[in-house]
Amino acid sequence: MNLVAAVALVLAQGRDVDSFAGRVRQLADSYLAAYFERHPDEATLDGVAGGPDDRLPDDSPLALAAWQAREDAWLAELRAIDPAPFGGRPEAVAYGVMRDALEGAIATRVCRHELWNVGHTGNGAIAIITALTSLQPVGTEVARRQTLARWRAIPAYLASEEENQRTGLRLGFSAPRGNVRISLTQLDSLLGTPLERSPLLDPARRDITPAFRVELERVLTTDVLPALRGYRDFLERDYLPRARSAIGVSANPDGAACYRASIRATTGLDLSPDAVRRLGIATVAALEAEMRVIARRSFRTRDVGALLERLRTAAAFTFRSRRAMLDAARGAVLRAKAAMPAWFGRLPRADTRLVRTPSPGRHRSRSLSGISRARERGRMESAGRGRQSPRDLLPEHL
Numbered sequence: 030m031n032l033v034a035a036v037a038l039v040l041a042q043g044r045d046v047d048s049f050a051g052r053v054r055q056l057a058d059s060y061l062a063a064y065f066e067r068h069p070d071e072a073t074l075d076g077v078a079g080g081p082d083d084r085l086p087d088d089s090p091l092a093l094a095a096w097q098a099r100e101d102a103w104l105a106e107l108r109a110i111d112p113a114p115f116g117g118r119p120e121a122v123a124y125g126v127m128r129d130a131l132e133g134a135i136a137t138r139v140c141r142h143e144l145w146n147v148g149h150t151g152n153g154a155i156a157i158i159t160a161l162t163s164l165q166p167v168g169t170e171v172a173r174r175q176t177l178a179r180w181r182a183i184p185a186y187l188a189s190e191e192e193n194q195r196t197g198l199r200l201g202f203s204a205p206r207g208n209v210r211i212s213l214t215q216l217d218s219l220l221g222t223p224l225e226r227s228p229l230l231d232p233a234r235r236d237i238t239p240a241f242r243v244e245l246e247r248v249l250t251t252d253v254l255p256a257l258r259g260y261r262d263f264l265e266r267d268y269l270p271r272a273r274s275a276i277g278v279s280a281n282p283d284g285a286a287c288y289r290a291s292i293r294a295t296t297g298l299d300l301s302p303d304a305v306r307r308l309g310i311a312t313v314a315a316l317e318a319e320m321r322v323i324a325r326r327s328f329r330t331r332d333v334g335a336l337l338e339r340l341r342t343a344a345a346f347t348f349r350s351r352r353a354m355l356d357a358a359r360g361a362v363l364r365a366k367a368a369m370p371a372w373f374g375r376l377p378r379a380d381t382r383l384v385r386t387p388s389p390g391r392h393r394s395r396s397l398s399g400i401s402r403a404r405e406r407g408r409m410e411s412a413g414r415g416r417q418s419p420r421d422l423l424p425e426h427l
Contacts, residue, residue, distance in 0.1 A: 049110050050120040057123040060103055060131075067096055070157050074164055082166055083175035085186040086157065088143040088193055097138065104131040133294030140278070140287035144197030146190070147204040147268065149211040154190045154260070158183060159219070162228040167236040176232045177241075180248050184256035191263050198271050201282045206272040209264055216261040224249060358383055 065072035065080055067087075072080030112124045146152045165179065166172040197203060224230060229249055233242035273280045278287050285302070292300050300308075320333050330336055340346045348354040362381050369376055 050115045050118060053107075053110065053112075053115075053120045053124050053127075056103060056106060057120075057127050060127055063099060067092075070161055073161055073166070076164075082172070083178040085179060085182050087189070088146075089189050093143060097135075100131055100134060104128065104135065107131070129297055133297070136290040137287065137294050139283045139290055140281075141197070141200075141202055141283075143193050144200065144202040145194065145204045145281065147194060147212055147264065147272075148208050149215050153212060154187060155212060155215055155219070155257075158186075159215075159228055162231040165232045167232045167241075173236065173238060173241045177244060177248060180229075180245060180253060183253045187256050187260045191260060194263075194268060198268065203268070203271060203273045203281070205276045206269065206274055207276070209269050209272045213261060213264055213269070216257060216264070220254065220257060220261065229253065355383065 065077055069081040069084045070086055073082050107124065107128045110124070112121050115121050142152065146154070148156060150156050161179070165176050167176060219227070219229070222228075224246060227249070230242075230245060233245045236242070278284045278291075281287065288302050289300075292298065292302070292305060317333060321331060324330050324333050324336050328336055348357065362383065366381070
C-alpha cells in the first residue's frame with residue numbers, strides 16, 4: 030500500500046469515527062431532552078434550564094407505550110454502534126451512560142412500577158408533588174404561569190395514578206401495606222395543615238405578586254385539595270385492604286424477575302438476589318470486624334453493640350447545641366473541599382451549602398417539606414458501579 034493510499038485510509042477511518050461520535054452525541058441529546066419531557070418533575074428538581082416546569086408525569090398506558098417504543102429504538106441504534114474507536118472521548122462516556130440507562134429501564138418493565146407506585150418516597154404521586162413545592166421556579170411572569178398550570182394539572186395526575194393503581198390491584202400488583210399507611214399519614218398531615226402554612230402554597234410565599242398568591246390559593250381550594258382528599262379516600266377505602274402484607278416485591282407477579290432486573294438496573298451487574306444477600310452479609314461481617322478492632326484499640330471493649338449505644342447517648346460524644354452541630358458540619362465541609370483536589374481531577378462548579386431543616390414535629394414532615402428528595406425508586410447498594418441515570422448525560426457530568 031503506498032503512502033497516499035494509507036493516508037487516505039486513515040483519514041476515512043477518522044471520518045467514520047467522527048461520524049459515529051457525532052451520531053452518539055445526537056442520540057444522547059435527543060434522549061436527554063425526551064427524558065425530561067417524559068419526567069418533567071425531574072427536570073425541575075435537577076434545575077434543568079428551560080425545563081418543562083408546567084406539567085406533571087404522564088404514566089397513562091398510551092404515554093407509557095409510546096415512551097417504551099422510543100426506548101427500544103434508541104437502544105437498537107446504540108447497539109449498532111461500536112464505541113471502541115472513540116474510547117476515551119466524552120462520546121464514549123455518553124454512549125455507556127445512555128446504553129446502561131436504557132438497558133436497565135427495559136429490564137425493569139417486568140416490575141410494572143406504574144401499577145403500584147403508592148409510596149411516601151420515590152416515585153409516589155404525593156412524594157413527587159410535595160418535592161416540587163419548594164423548588165418550583167417563580168419570580169417571573171412565565172414561571173408564575175407555569176406554576177399555576179402545573180398545580181391545575183394535579184387533579185388529572187392523581188386521577189391517572191388512581192386508575193393505574195386500580196388496574197394494578199386487578200392484576201395482582203400492589204404496594205406494601207406499611208407504605209400505604211405512611212402515605213395516608215402524610216396525606217392527613219398535608220390536608221390538615223392550614224392553607225397559609227401549607228407546603229403547597231410555598232411557590233406563592235417565594236413570590237412577591239399578590240395576584241399570583243390569590244390565584245394559587247383559589248386553585249388549591251377549589252381543585253387540588255378536593256383531589257387530594259379523593260385520592261386519600263381511595264387509598265384508605267379501596268387500596269389499603271388489598272395492599273400486600275409482604276414487604277418484598279416477590280409477592281407481586283413476576284416478583285423474582287423484577288428483583289433481579291432491579292439489581293441489574295441499580296448496579297449494572299447481572300447478580301442473583303442470593304448473591305446480593307451473600308455480599309451484604311459478608312460486607313456487614315467485615316465492617317463489624319473493623320469496628321471490633323477500633324473498639325478494642327480506642328475504647329478497650331469488645332462489645333460493639335454497647336459501645337454504639339454509648340456513642341449515641343453519652344454527653345461526651347453528642348453535640349451540646351445546634352450551633353455546635355452546624356459548626357462541626359461546616360468544618361467537615363471545609364476539610365472535604367480542601368482534600369478534593371487530591372482525589373478528583375474535575376471539581377464541581379457549584380458550591381456546597383449547609384441549610385437548616387425544620388425541627389421535627391413542626392407543621393410538615395421531612396418528606397413534605399421538599400427538602401428531602403427521595404428520588405431513588407428503591408435503589409439498592411451492591412458491588413460494582415452505581416446505576417447510570419439519564420441525568421448523567423447533562424453536560425456537567427460528561
